[in-house]
Amino acid sequence: MKNFLKICYFSILFLLISCSTIKKVVHEGENDFTIAFGSCNRQNTENILWKEIIKNKPNLWIWGGDNIYADTHDMNELRADYNALKNQKGYLDLVNNIPVMATWDDHDYGKNDSGIESPTKKEAQQVFLDFLNIDSSSERRKQEGIYHSEIFETKKGSVKVLVLDTRYFRTALTKSTKNKRRFVPNTFGEGTVLGEKQWLWLKTELENSKAAFNIIASSIQVLAAEHGFETWGNFPHEVEKLKKTILKSKAKGVLLLSGDRHISEFSKTTFANLSFPLVDFTSSGLTHSYKGFTNETNKYRVQNVVSEISFGVLKFDFDTHKITMQMRGKDNKLLQELFQVYP
Secondary structure, rough: OOHHHHHHHHHHHHHHOOOOEEOOOOOOOOOOEEEEEEEOOOOOOOOOHHHHHHOOOOOEEEEEHHHHHHHHOOOOHHHHHHHHOOOOOHHHHHHHHOEEEEEOOOHHHOOOOOOOOOOOHHHHHHHHOOOOOOOOHHHHHHHOOEEEEEEEOOOOOOEEEEEEEOOOOOOOOOEOOOOOOOOOOOOOOOOOOOOHHHHHHHHHHOOOOOOOEEEEEOOOOOOOOOOOOOOOHHHHHHHHHHHHHHHHOOOOOEEEEEEOOOOEEEEEEOOOOOOOOOOEEEOOOOOOOOOOOOOOOOOOOOEEEEEEOOOEEEEEEEEOOEEEEEEHHHHEEEEEEEEEEEO
């Protein structure tokens, strides 16, 4: 009986939160659809990249987390920091004209490296949704966590964007005691990144997707796992679960986005029976970066690490089933580019 009630509960929950918003897109330009995204933005520091992002004529802006640096449980301080971001020169010029989707990371969620234990996560969620101008009657106000999806329809096809919440349900990390790394992977099977409800949501969203491309935004890196900071790799069983979820869903054109690290890089892997490589495009940061970066192991990395301020651009071509991924920086300079063609 308990299992039956549990299934009923999640079924009702899913009906409430799983319906993606569909938005029609009229796009004039060389690409069928364009997304710009970025992370790690100090609200009280000038962001010189807003005007460069606008030059790429994106149809959508995605916040990848650490959208502000608040590190607080005081909601008045949190609101003030979001207001400071809104006053950042150039920001409103971008977001007043296109849709915005967002996830959060630790510095705009609560304290550094925080997860499920954060005492003000419910309150912080409401302030986060206020920042995004989400209506007070929205179901997103009632659910636990800020995960969300939207579908963008063009005349040639659709792009589905799924934003994950890697904070609200993320259980304890294992601290490292033997080296300079902050964390080591948990025992396989121990802990979760997304939590049961969000996993159910993600599974069904992907299985039901008819989109030509499915973009999954995670605040922390999914593939890179050796650096010893926060990553899905600290929960190796969750990485495997994500791969299996993507594979079984048969969703087309899946691409991962991430931030957090103050560097930008492309990571790519293949696994049995998935008909395309899985790419994790990390873009970080917007106002500051790891300028002293020298070296860091990432067995999945393709090309090089970019350690200057940058943002990410995705250009979609429905005719060739191709995504052009670009890292761009000051003066809109192209820093690195990767192409992925999907079957």
